[in-house]
Amino acid sequence: MLPSIEQRLAAELSAKPAQVAAAVGLLDEGATVPFIARYRKEATGGLDDIQLRMLEERLRYLRELEDRRAAIIASINEQNKMTPELLDAVSHAEDKTRLEDLYLPYKPKRRTxxxxxxxxxxxxxxxxxxxxxxxxxxxxxxxxxxxxxxxxxxxxxxxxxxxxxxxxxxxxxxxxxxxxxxxxxxxxxxxxxxxxxxxxxxxxxxxxxxxxxxxxxxxxxxxxxxxxxxxxxxxxxxxxxxxxxxxxxxxxxxxxxxxxxxxxxxxxxxxxxxxxxxxxxxxxxxxxxxxxxxxxxxxxxxxxxxxxxxxxxxTEAIKVFARNLKDLLLAAPAGPRATMGLDPGMRTGVKVAVVDATGKVVDTAVIYPHQPKNDWEGSLHTLGKLAEKHQVALISIGNGTASRETDKLAQDLIKLRPELKLTKIVVSEAGASVYSASEFASRELPDMDVSLRGAVSIARRLQDPLAELVKIDPKSIGVGQYQHDVGQFQLARSLDAVVEDCVNAVGVDVNTASAPLLARVSGLSSSVAQAIVTYRDTHGMFASRAALKNVPRLGEKTFEQAAGFLRIMGGEDPLDASAVHPESYPVVKNILADLKKGIREVIGDSGLLKSLNPGKYANEQFGVPTISDILKELEKPGRDPRPEFTTATFKDGVEELKDLKPDMILEGVVTNVAAFGAFVDIGVHQDGLVHISALSNTFVKDPHTVVKAGQVVKVKVLEVDEKRKRISLTMRLTDSAAQGGKAEPSRDRANDAKRMAQHKRQETREPALGGAMAAAFSKLKM
Structure with missing residues (x-):
């Protein structure tokens, strides 16, 4: 017979059967991948979230394979056609294809x-x-x-x-x-x-x-x-x-x-x-x-x-979507700063929403700077008053229709009112209209016109992309490649896993989080997440993690799965603001007792914590991996794994395609990554393409290993086709437009030549068919 499912999984993951068996057992008990990866390292031997996701997917396949094998054996036996040789072949079939090949002569058919x-x-x-x-x-x-x-x-x-x-x-x-x-x-x-x-x-x-x-x-x-x-x-x-x-x-x-x-x-x-x-x-x-x-x-x-x-x-398209979604969700948050969201529009006007540092809506307006009203001066006056009144620091501009013109308006405001110290950023508005019309938006912003809700979303997604984007179906966020051509069930399952991993990697402030954000926390269903918000609204802010147990339908098992990912900022116990799980609090107490110090003295003391030997505090329940994690967390409790917020500085005077010149070096933001390269916003409201062959001086097999959505990069302009609205860029700054984008000779030139030959056909095809989010080149949504 074939090895057991656990043995096959162990071989595929290069892990021990005991590790796999433990992980399978935990998954079957209802544990989530984030929980197992972070808080059950001793049981699984340290399998990480990527390995566990692979295990989860393959476990599903192999179990389906075994079910199909049993059904085929039963069918052939019913026909009295089973032989020892056939049974041996069916029993050793390693995949569904081989199994179906063997079954083909015995498969019930219509009369042939x-x-x-x-x-x-x-x-x-x-x-x-x-x-x-x-x-x-x-x-x-x-x-x-x-x-x-x-x-x-x-x-x-x-x-x-x-x-x-x-x-x-x-x-x-x-x-x-x-x-x-x-x-x-x-x-x-x-x-x-x-x-x-x-x-x-x-x-x-x-x-x-x-x-x-x-x-x-x-x-x-x-x-x-x-x-x-x-x-x-x-x-x-x-x-x-x-x-x-x-x-x-x-x-x-x-x-x-x-x-x-x-x-x-x-x-x-x-x-x-x-x-x-x-x-x-x-x-x-x-x-x-x-x-x-x-x-x-x-x-x-x-x-x-x-x-x-x-x-x-x-499968590859779903992987591309998932990687882009992860990069977008884990993009650097601008943080708690008053932000003005602008949802551009022509005839219907530019919708304006101002949110304070906490994301609360404090003001809204509609301005008409563009055709047909052309109220440019009046619009500048309105925006200036709002920015001054609410001490706005950031202007978040949606990248849809009239985005270029609205960005020019924001630029004029910054020049007109330098004392306000405003910074403008163009963000993807993908999914904002979906959010605006959603049931959650109507509950969250009940008295606000649907058209203004999009501006609120655009402002908030700059403050905290993760917290805002989880309110939207991941398929509507628009960072996919042929996303409507793939299996929607598989796509949804993959994207849901990405969102779950991202939310739990960052952690959630239970006293400020929305129900959609809480629903992505390990172990929390939508109904329990809503129950937490309802309890919070009724009884006030949670003072401790333990208080979560008072929420209806939040039982011990749910608390075990969720507690480590929920944060209580400024609560009774500093550990409640960290990723240390409540089940591990006794370990921390033992460490504190050994050090003869209080928790507030130890937290953040990097030198002291690094000097400790994790093995000294390990026991049967908590081994060295967990103790090591606890010590690292005490160094920087509740640390955010996302990068620092930075913005690209677009070059003055470069606002339209006609302003671009060959060999011009610019700063831009990666908006989307596809299998054939990356799209980059360089401030002219038409994303340019950096082909995979121009991402690096060395061979690149996967663009995601070099760039990710939201990354600020320097690029050189190789070619501009104003008629077809195509911009060819390179990140190899030694490339020359005059030489057709060829770089200076390098040690890796042989690989470069091979790569260019390999992608020659691709280079001439993708611009017309690629880029769901950036809509670069032809703005054709395939």
């Missing part, structure tokens, strides 16, 4: 041509011709004629003539050939290596399919197609703009029927001892092989491999 032929007694004819090609097919077939008859399965046409007999015998052999598990796996592997995906524009749709122009005459090996290109051609096919096909690399043209056997057909023939030696049955058998490949095996593998390609592409 092969089954009708078997009912008509044509099996001996099929086996005779396969065993002895010296037999004459027509002469042998004449022996099996039979009139029509009826069976329990239905009417059978019988065998009218020799041709009907040979057709029936062929159907029997075709099923046998196509359902051979070993052969099918060999054909699959060959097609994976030698398959080519082609796309062609559907005749007459050239104009309608213009956005797919790069795929009108496209081909690429199946095994190397990157996810964004695969999803693009699948979308084109779904929209009936492209014909997408799979073929062998040796068959650029559609093969003729009498052509020599292709490599896959040759494998089928070899498997069953079929060869062309000019014997009477050789041609009939060769044609049977060809029919098997074209009608059965290839169609089956075409569907399967194209489905696998789509699945891999979707």
């Amino acid at each position: 041509k092969a089954q009708i032929a078997l009912e008509a007694g044509l099996l001996p004819l099929a086996e005779a011709l396969l065993a002895d090609p010296m037999l004459n097919p027509e002469e042998e077939a004449a022996k099996y004629l039979k009139p029509a008859f009826s069976t329990e399965q239905g009417d059978n046409p019988g065998v009218a003539d020799a041709k009907a007999a040979l057709d029936g015998a062929r159907q029997i052999l075709m099923d046998r050939f196509a359902e051979d598990a070993e052969l099918l796996q060999g054909l699959r592997e060959y097609l994976q290596e030698h398959g080519v995906v082609e796309s062609r524009v559907i005749e007459g749709k050239e104009e309608a399919a213009a956005k797919y122009a790069d795929y009108f005459d496209y081909s690429e090996p199946l095994g190397v197609i990157p996810s964004h290109r695969a999803l693009a051609i699948f979308r084109g096919r779904r929209e009936e703009m492209l014909n997408v096909t799979l073929r062998l690399d040796s068959e650029a043209e559609k093969p003729k029927w009498d052509a020599p056997l292709n490599p896959c057909e040759a494998r089928i023939a070899q498997r069953f001892g079929i060869a062309n030696n000019n014997r009477p049955a050789d041609k009939w058998l060769a044609d049977t092989v060809r029919w098997t490949w074209r009608i059965k095996s290839f169609l089956h593998l075409d569907s399967e491999l194209m489905g696998s390609l789509r699945e891999r592409a979707e």
